[in-house]
Amino acid sequence: MTTPHLAFRAILVLSIAAGALLASCQSGSSQRQRASGQARPIITRDLPTVLRNLVGSETTLAGSEPILISGYGLVVDLSGNGSSDVPLAIRAMMEQEMSRMGIGSSRAQAGAFRGLSPSELIDDPNTAVVLIRAVIEPGAPKGTRFDIRIDALPGTSTASLEGGRLYTTRLYKGQVRPGMPSTEHLATARGNVFSNPFVDPTHSGSAGGQTSGRVLGGGSVATPQPLRLILDNPSHSRARAITAAVNSRFPRETGAAFTAEGRSDEVVDITVPPSYRNRPADFVQLLLHTRIDQSLPEEWALRYTRALKDDLALSGELSWALRALGPIAKKHLRPLYNFPEASPRLAALEAGAFLQDPTTRPALEDLVTNGPPAIRASAIKLLAGLGSDPNVNRFLRAQLNNPEIDLRIAAYEGLVQRADHTVTRTMIDNKFIVDMAPSIYPTVYITQLKQPKIVLLGADRAFPMPAFVSIWGDSLMIDGSEGQTRVRVFYKDDRTGRSTTETTASDLPSLLRLLAHESTPESPSPGLNLTYSRTVGALHRLLDAGLTDAIFIAEADRLALELARSVQAEFTNERPELTASAEPDPAQALWDDLENAPAADGQAQAPPSLLEPRPKRQFVVPLAPPPAKK
Numbered sequence: 001m002t003t004p005h006l007a008f009r010a011i012l013v014l015s016i017a018a019g020a021l022l023a024s025c026q027s028g029s030s031q032r033q034r035a036s037g038q039a040r041p042i043i044t045r046d047l048p049t050v051l052r053n054l055v056g057s058e059t060t061l062a063g064s065e066p067i068l069i070s071g072y073g074l075v076v077d078l079s080g081n082g083s084s085d086v087p088l089a090i091r092a093m094m095e096q097e098m099s100r101m102g103i104g105s106s107r108a109q110a111g112a113f114r115g116l117s118p119s120e121l122i123d124d125p126n127t128a129v130v131l132i133r134a135v136i137e138p139g140a141p142k143g144t145r146f147d148i149r150i151d152a153l154p155g156t157s158t159a160s161l162e163g164g165r166l167y168t169t170r171l172y173k174g175q176v177r178p179g180m181p182s183t184e185h186l187a188t189a190r191g192n193v194f195s196n197p198f199v200d201p202t203h204s205g206s207a208g209g210q211t212s213g214r215v216l217g218g219g220s221v222a223t224p225q226p227l228r229l230i231l232d233n234p235s236h237s238r239a240r241a242i243t244a245a246v247n248s249r250f251p252r253e254t255g256a257a258f259t260a261e262g263r264s265d266e267v268v269d270i271t272v273p274p275s276y277r278n279r280p281a282d283f284v285q286l287l288l289h290t291r292i293d294q295s296l297p298e299e300w301a302l303r304y305t306r307a308l309k310d311d312l313a314l315s316g317e318l319s320w321a322l323r324a325l326g327p328i329a330k331k332h333l334r335p336l337y338n339f340p341e342a343s344p345r346l347a348a349l350e351a352g353a354f355l356q357d358p359t360t361r362p363a364l365e366d367l368v369t370n371g372p373p374a375i376r377a378s379a380i381k382l383l384a385g386l387g388s389d390p391n392v393n394r395f396l397r398a399q400l401n402n403p404e405i406d407l408r409i410a411a412y413e414g415l416v417q418r419a420d421h422t423v424t425r426t427m428i429d430n431k432f433i434v435d436m437a438p439s440i441y442p443t444v445y446i447t448q449l450k451q452p453k454i455v456l457l458g459a460d461r462a463f464p465m466p467a468f469v470s471i472w473g474d475s476l477m478i479d480g481s482e483g484q485t486r487v488r489v490f491y492k493d494d495r496t497g498r499s500t501t502e503t504t505a506s507d508l509p510s511l512l513r514l515l516a517h518e519s520t521p522e523s524p525s526p527g528l529n530l531t532y533s534r535t536v537g538a539l540h541r542l543l544d545a546g547l548t549d550a551i552f553i554a555e556a557d558r559l560a561l562e563l564a565r566s567v568q569a570e571f572t573n574e575r576p577e578l579t580a581s582a583e584p585d586p587a588q589a590l591w592d593d594l595e596n597a598p599a600a601d602g603q604a605q606a607p608p609s610l611l612e613p614r615p616k617r618q619f620v621v622p623l624a625p626p627p628a629k630k
Contacts (some may be wrong), residue, residue, distance in 0.1 A: 043232035050307045051317060054324075055242055056288030059229040059268075064284060067136045067225060069186050070176045073169035074098070074121065075128050075150065075193060079495045081159040082128035083152075089178035090153065094129055095119060101168065128158040132171060132189055134219050139227050139272045139280035146219040147449055148189045152211040160210040162195040163495075163531045166218065184223055191218035192431070194452065197537035202473045202494045213533075217450050227270035227284075234266040241292050243268050249290045249324065250283075282354075289317065289324040301329040305336060308344045319347035323354045330357045337363040346375060353382040358389060365395055368407070377410040384414030393420050400439045400457060405553055408457055409445055412437055426509070428516045429523075432532045434509060436460050442550035444508070444543060449555055452532045454539070456508055459550040463487065463506045471541040478547065480506050489514060491528050502526040508548065512539070 047057055072094055075082070086094065098118035121127055134148040150166060152158035170185035195213035231239060239262045246260035250273050261269045276283035291300060301322060308318045322329040329351065336348035337360060349367070352360040360382070367379035380399060386392050397420070399411035415423050415437065426434045432452035439458030447453040467480040467487060475494060480487035487506045492499045504514040504526075515535045517527025530538065543552045 045232070048307075048311070048314065050303055051314070051321070053292050054288065054321065055229065055246065055290045055292060058233075058238070058292070059231050059242065061270075061284065061288060062228040062230055063225050064138045064227065066138060067173060067186070068133070068175070069136060069171040069173055070131065070133045071169055071171040071185075071189070072097070072176065073130055073132045073150070073189065074167045075130050075161055075164040076121075076124075076126060076167055078126045078128055078158075078161065078164045080125050081161075082125050083157040083159075084123040084125070085156045086122055086129045086153065087155075087178075090129060091119075091122060093178045094122060097170065101170075128152055128156070128161065128164070130158075130161065130166070132166075132169065134171065134187070134189070136187060136219075136221060136225070137280055138225075139270075139284055140221050140224065141272050141274075141277050141280070142221055142224050144221040144277070144280075145217045145450070146187075146221075147217060148215050148219045150193065150213055150215065158211055160195070161193050161213045162199075162201065162210045162533055164193040164213075166190050166193060166215050170222075171219065186223045186225070187219050187221050189215060189219045191215040192452075192532065194448070195533045197446075197533040197535075198540060199537070200472055201534065201537075202475050214448075216448070216452050224272075227272070228263075229260075229268040229270060231266050231268075234264075236265040238292075239265050239268055245290055245292045245294055246270070246287065248294055249286070249326075285320045286324045289320040291321075291324070297325050297328050298332075301325050301332040304329070305332045305348070308336065308347060309339065309341075312341070312343045315343045315347035319351045322348075322351040327355055330355055333357065334359055342372065342375075346378075349379075349382060353385055356387050358386060361386060361389065361392060361395075368395075368399065373404075376404070377406050380407060380410040380414055384410075384417045393418060393422075396420070397422055400437055401441065403441065405441075405443065405551065408439060408441065408443060409455070409553075412445075412455060412457060426513075428513055429518055429527075431516050432535070434512055436509065442548065444539065444550050444552045445555075446536050446539070446552075447555050454512060454536070456550075459548065460507055460509050461548075463548055465506065467506070467547060469542055469545045469547045471538065471545060476538055478511075478542065487511075489528075500528060502528070508539075508550070511542075515539075 045057055051057055072090055074094070095118040098121070103116070103118050103121065116124075122129060130150040130152055132148055132150050134146055136146060137144070140146070148166075148171075150161065152161060166189060168188060168190040171187040171189055172183055172185055192215065193213040194216055195210040199210055229242060231242070243260045243262040246268070247258055250259040252258050253274050256274050257271045259271055259273055261271075263269055270287065272280050272283050291297075304318050304322050304325075308315055308322075322333060333348045333352045333355075334357070336344055337352065339345040339348065345363075346367075349360050349363055353364065364379045364383045368376050368383070371379060380396070383392055384396065393415070396411045396414045396418070400408055400415075400422075402408050402411065412423065412435070416435065423435055423437045426436075428434060432454060434454050434456065436456045437458075441457070442459040442461070443455075443457040444459050445455040445457065447455075462485065463480060465480050465484060466482040467478060470477045472494075475492045477490040478487050479490075485506055486503050488501060488503050489511070490499070490501045502514060504510045512535065514526060515528050515530045515538060516532070517523070517525060518529040519525065519527050540552050543550055
């Protein structure tokens, strides 16, 4: 029998043991928490005080890098220049993909595809299987258009892709490989192939230079890739504050989702607003430079403009921070529009023009007229973005007579952006656009990115007579007699051997229409039905042969000129901790390798910081013509 005293002692011992066990558990729990805390230390970024409390100073934006996409597709209408010798693994992949797209099914097919199976289409000598590659900009919404590059498969007998049309195909993330697991496609691609226009189509062996090409604006985003803000230090309260700040800066638009939606203490999902659909890069910069604490915006506008004058290395980031504040920053920016130092002045003008401040106009016009050559074209672009102001349009029209080629083209593009009546536009057979504007310097400008277009600045006047020009080994000849207003055009098609002779008015717009137009019962006017590539190539050779005194410049030349001028400009000395990260970007590295271009980055990895905007890369490299005439 247990006495009350012994029972009490037993209870006391059990209580002490239970307490010790509980203390041990609590101690172990605390040790595990400390261990967890040690595994994930607090991140503190080394940033100037003025750049703290911005969204980008406490988060990393996931999904902000360009995305390489690729796939295999079928190019048709190749006039016997295609091939059927496709590697078996790629053929099997293509047949499966084409069946998925409806080829060979009981569904109705149009044109060349009617009644043909995928295998029969691949075996047709008028078709070729090609590798398709492109890059999607970060944050690009559904439906965003982009250029794509296509290449004939190595080792096949495809002779030329010129004149071909890419049938609708799907593009997938990364470098596509036969047998890879099926994933959701990110984009689709289709359209007419733009091959190297500066190859002589009649020269023996020249077709080999046309086994690569592009489809301008032929890609379309099907599955937008998400943007996510990853907090440096997980915190529910901070995630809520960031979500509220972003939604305050970018209010929900009609029919759209909230711009920011918190998912956890570490992740905030971001949706690009519809109003930024065509400029996702601007949205990303505004997002990263939005203040988390939305109070005292005017005080921060004053601090930013003071810092803009004191620290030249921060001018780029401060300019975006001011833009992110919105219209309240305008009055603080205005004293800097005529600042003596170029870097703060340009940063202020960029912010002011972005915020649609009309008082930037006189200063921007002064930059175009008297500023350093490297920033004159940029100043024209800023002017073009200002709101409705007839003075801006008058100034841009005057710049069409600027002796500098790149400034004339920038002025033309600005007038197009502002829908100015000076620029007249014609679409030729849905192949390309012809734009015309007056200029005392006759210029022909052709685009090789995004949209097929031939621009005639002051180049619509009649040819000097008499005129006789022969190109492509006498395959294309133009003959005009003195005193006549029309010329005879002879063309022998190197693919069919068919010869044609037509007459047209003796000016470039009429000649372009004749070269590209396809005569049909619905539109029976005469035409030679040349592709955009061949029309551009013919135009270049005709001008080089002296048909008119117009200067020919391709987009590649213009981009090279702008790049050369920007390299010469030294407005700022970058701080090492603010330079762009050199961490390899797989998509960019692969694309650089594909284009045989050197990688852009070469510095050591910088500490976490709010990074300067990376310069826009031309992911689809333009084809360069021979040097333009001086």
